[in-house]
Amino acid sequence: xxxxxxxxxxxxxxxxxxxxxxxxxxxxxxxxxxxxxxxxxxxxxxxxxxxxxxxxxxxxxxxxxxxxxxxxxxxxxxxxxxxxxxxxxxxxxxxxxxxxxxxxxxxxxxxxxxxxxxxxxxxxxxxxxxxxxxxxxxxxxxxxxxxxxxxxxxxxxxxxxxxxxxxxxxxxxxxxxxxxxxxxxxxxxxxxxxxxxxxxxxxxxxxxxxxxxxxxxxxxxxxxxxxxxxxxxxxxxxxxxxxxxxxxxxxxxxxxxxxxxxxxxxxxxxxxxxxxxxxxxxxxxxxxxxxxxxx
Amino acid sequence: xxxxxxxxxxxxxxxxxxxxxxxxxxxxxxxxxxxxxxxxxxxxxxxxxxxxxxxxxxxxxxxxxxxxxxxxxxxxxxxxxxxxxxxxxxxxxxxxxxxxxxxxxxxxxxxxxxxxxxxxxxxxxxxxxxxxxxxxxxxxxxxxxxxxxxxxxxxxxxxxxxxxxxxxxxxxxxxxxxxxxxxxxxxxxxxxxxxxxxxxxxxxxxxxxxxxxxxxxxxxxxxxxxxxxxxxxxxxxxxxxxxxxxxxxxxxxxxxxxxxxxxxxxxxxxxxxxxxxxxxxxxxxxxxxxxxxxxxxxxxxxxxxxxxxxxxxxxxxxxxxxxxxxxxxxxxxxxxxxxxxxxxxxxxxxxxxxxxxxxxxxxxxxxxxxxxxxxxxxxxxxxxxxxxxxxxxxxxxxxxxxxxxxxxxxxxxxxxxxxxxxxxxxxxxxxxxxxxxxxxxxxxxxxxxxxxxxxxxxxxxxxxxxxxxxxxxxxxxxxxxxxxxxxxxxxxxxxxxxxxxxxxxxxxxxxxxxxxxxxxxxxxxxxxxxxxxx
Numbered sequence: 036x037x038x039x040x041x042x043x044x045x046x047x048x049x050x051x052x053x054x055x056x057x058x059x060x061x062x063x064x065x066x067x068x069x070x071x072x073x074x075x076x077x078x079x080x081x082x083x084x085x086x087x088x089x090x091x092x093x094x095x096x097x098x099x100x101x102x103x104x105x106x107x108x109x110x111x112x113x114x115x116x117x118x119x120x121x122x123x124x125x126x127x128x129x130x131x132x133x134x135x136x137x138x139x140x141x142x143x144x145x146x147x148x149x150x151x152x153x154x155x156x157x158x159x160x161x162x163x164x165x166x167x168x169x170x171x172x173x174x175x176x177x178x179x180x181x182x183x184x185x186x187x188x189x190x191x192x193x194x195x196x197x198x199x200x201x202x203x204x205x206x207x208x209x210x211x212x213x214x215x216x217x218x219x220x221x222x223x224x225x226x227x228x229x230x231x232x233x234x235x236x237x238x239x240x241x242x243x244x245x246x247x248x249x250x251x252x253x254x255x256x257x258x259x260x261x262x263x264x265x266x267x268x269x270x271x272x273x274x275x276x277x278x279x280x281x282x283x284x285x286x287x288x289x290x291x292x293x294x295x296x297x298x299x300x301x302x303x304x305x306x307x308x309x310x311x312x313x314x315x316x317x318x319x320x321x322x323x324x325x326x327x328x329x330x
Numbered sequence: 331x332x333x334x335x336x337x338x339x340x341x342x343x344x345x346x347x348x349x350x351x352x353x354x355x356x357x358x359x360x361x362x363x364x365x366x367x368x369x370x371x372x373x374x375x376x377x378x379x380x381x382x383x384x385x386x387x388x389x390x391x392x393x394x395x396x397x398x399x400x401x402x403x404x405x406x407x408x409x410x411x412x413x414x415x416x417x418x419x420x421x422x423x424x425x426x427x428x429x430x431x432x433x434x435x436x437x438x439x440x441x442x443x444x445x446x447x448x449x450x451x452x453x454x455x456x457x458x459x460x461x462x463x464x465x466x467x468x469x470x471x472x473x474x475x476x477x478x479x480x481x482x483x484x485x486x487x488x489x490x491x492x493x494x495x496x497x498x499x500x501x502x503x504x505x506x507x508x509x510x511x512x513x514x515x516x517x518x519x520x521x522x523x524x525x526x527x528x529x530x531x532x533x534x535x536x537x538x539x540x541x542x543x544x545x546x547x548x549x550x551x552x553x554x555x556x557x558x559x560x561x562x563x564x565x566x567x568x569x570x571x572x573x574x575x576x577x578x579x580x581x582x583x584x585x586x587x588x589x590x591x592x593x594x595x596x597x598x599x600x601x602x603x604x605x606x607x608x609x610x611x612x613x614x615x616x617x618x619x620x621x622x623x624x625x626x627x628x629x630x631x632x633x634x635x636x637x638x639x640x641x642x643x644x645x646x647x648x649x650x651x652x653x654x655x656x657x658x659x660x661x662x663x664x665x666x667x668x669x670x671x672x673x674x675x676x677x678x679x680x681x682x683x684x685x686x687x688x689x690x691x692x693x694x695x696x697x698x699x700x701x702x703x704x705x706x707x708x709x710x711x712x713x714x715x716x717x718x719x720x721x722x723x724x725x726x727x728x729x730x731x732x733x734x735x736x737x738x739x740x741x742x743x744x745x746x747x748x749x750x751x752x753x754x755x756x757x758x759x760x761x762x763x764x765x766x767x768x769x770x771x772x773x774x775x776x777x778x779x780x781x782x783x784x785x786x787x788x789x790x791x792x793x794x795x796x797x798x799x800x801x802x803x804x805x806x807x808x809x810x811x812x813x814x815x816x817x818x819x820x821x822x823x824x825x826x827x828x829x830x831x832x833x834x835x836x837x838x839x840x841x842x843x844x845x846x847x848x849x850x851x852x853x854x855x856x857x858x859x860x861x862x863x864x
């Protein structure tokens with residue numbers, strides 16, 4: 036084949052530009068850390084990439100949702116703890132009032148304290164966390180109790196719907212407890228106590244017979260708290276699963292689209308030397324012609 | 331008997347011819363880097379020997395050579411390689427236009443990335459999940475609204491950007507055809523000049539080169555077939571004649587665009603000029619019209635575009651859009667735009683339906699979350715361009731219907747259902763809402779989910795782009811290799827020209843030397859003969 040300077044020069048230019056293109060590709064891969072920068076580089080990787088990102092975003096979102104679940108459960112548990120302490124005090128007061136040495140005046144004072152405790156319980160039932168009333172079912176904009184018992188306009192809202200938060204595809208946790216049953220029970224029991232204590236005819240025996248009611252409410256409270264505890268366990272298990280899922284999703288995504296640095300850098304260095312060779316050979320080849328040697 | 335001066339004449343002819351060859355060598359060297367130039371050579375021809383065979387020939391030993399002349403100056407070129415090159419060039423034109431068009435689309439879609447539509451959809455989903463966990467929270471509502479705006483704007487952005495690229499493609503069709511018409515005109519003019527030169531027995535090599543370079547250029551736009559027609563008169567056998575050029579179809583049929591009588595003008599109908607001509611706003615090509623020199627019009631209709639063999643124009647039209655009805659435009663960009671419309675409309679329709687099932691903070695049923703201007707409910711045409719978050723939602727965050735029950739501000743179930751919309755399974759163009767209320771919505775997407783539909787779009791662009799890129803590389807390799815062969819035949823080698831230069835120079839010198847020898851001989855006869863005894 037007849038080869039001319041023109042052809043050599045053209046070939047050299049083309050080869051150099053191919054070489055630059057490959058260098059550019061490796062550079063892009065190294066800078067972005069990704070194998071592909073556009074779908075046509077590898078359509079399968081690109082499509083899978085969209086799906087894996089979606090998966091990862093899901094897992095991260097569910098982790099955020101779980102944070103919210105914790106918020107609900109911890110707040111409720113904390114509130115119920117306070118209510119429990121209050122009930123303990125009530126129990127002490129009832130025992131104190133049930134001794135026959137207590138005068139009606141003493142009992143009246145105890146009734147006053149119980150009234151204050153009742154108000155405290157109402158406050159606990161109206162606990163507001165992050166702008167939500169956590170014991171009024173799904174109607175979180177409104178408190179469970181309006182006003183205080185024995186006052187004008189006292190009312191119970193009492194929504195009993197579950198508040199559900201999604202913690203995994205299709206898995207929802209109801210994060211609230213039935214505040215209406217629990218707190219109306221306690222308030223009612225305290226109403227009864229006040230009536231008995233304010234009654235001058237009450238004897239020690241009649242008062243101590245109410246102890247069982249107090250205990251019943253304490254049990255109800257404990258039941259609610261153990262329900263919360265069980266939920267807490269479920270959440271923790273879910274949390275563990277999600278963090279495993281996160282690792283898996285991240286790994287899948289990385290395997291799919293991330294470069295292996297050692298490989299790409301090696302490729303780049305190889306290409307670099309090829310490029311140097313191309314340049315030096317090109318520079319040699321295109322120089323001399325017969326013109327240089329004719330006298 | 332030979333004339334006394336016979337030798338002088340032979341040597342003079344030798345000098346003249348070698349000189350001509352040296353000048354052609356100089357021309358070759360001068361044009362070593364001219365694109366499209368083919369090296370030329372002088373065809374040396376022996377002159378008529380003496381004596382010619384005739385009745386009154388002198389009785390001498392014959393025939394005696396009388397020297398050399400430059401028979402013709404011919405360019406060295408292989409028309410078969412031209413044919414091969416042009417076939418590859420038109421394929422290259424086709425695939426490179428296609429891969430450019432798809433690359434632009436990929437740039438706009440920007441997937442996979444942290445900034446594409448899928449990211450906007452994912453963030454919208456996240457915000458709805460947050461809302462479902464905090465349905466009464468104004469902050470969560472505001473984020474949902476903003477992310478909803480981001481989704482709508484992503485659709486708007488994709489649609490307008492793709493439309494813009496498509497307009498550019500339209501402009502490119504227009505300028506491409508202008509270029510083609512100009513090439514055809516130039517080829518025809520060269521034909522005329524060649525037709526004037528050839529009958530005189532000359533070879534207009536430089537005109538041939540220009541004409542072939544133009545045909546090379548033309549073959550990027552269309553696949554063409556070149557036939558030659560002799561120009562008559564005293565044209566040499568090796569004269570190339572007039573080029574008649576035709577467009578080639580896949581089925582082998584052809585349409586003449588340059589004949590010995592003149593050239594055709596190509597145009598598309600309706601005219602594609604979305605910027606200056608608003609009569610074709612949606613942009614499509616229904617036919618290519620070819621008006622020949624006599625005013626006869628040949629039409630390539632939209633159904634026949636696929637039959638065009640290859641070339642840049644075919645590819646541009648396929649990307650830009652074609653059809654006989656503005657409402658049913660085929661083509662790469664129109665189909666992508668239609669798919670975006672389908673996706674936006676399906677998503678927004680299902681989302682609105684689910685949103686209407688829910689209850690807002692004022693305990694009333696939800697309104698439409700998204701608003702759009704759609705001219706056709708079965709295709710959702712116009713949805714992607716016009717989708718936006720409705721004014722009601724924009725003016726009142728409380729109108730976002732997160733709750734599935736009236737009066738339950740802490741109920742985030744509807745927000746949760748809303749977050750599922752993009753993954754709702756669609757069968758036969760109808761989708762059941764995720765709330766399980768039994769309501770079904772008919773949407774333009776026929777199967778899969780909005781999410782997988784979008785993944786499918788991206789995958790399609792990827793696969794098509796990859797194919798176009800691969801075909802382009804193949805055509806490029808073939809074209810380069812054929813061009814290399816062509817260069818091997820036609821390009822100027824400086825070494826060769828130098829060698830020739832030496833060759834011709836020496837021959838010239840030698841001829842001059844012969845004149846000197848004859849001069850000395852004649853000197854002997856004239857000055858030194860007949861002077862014996864002086």
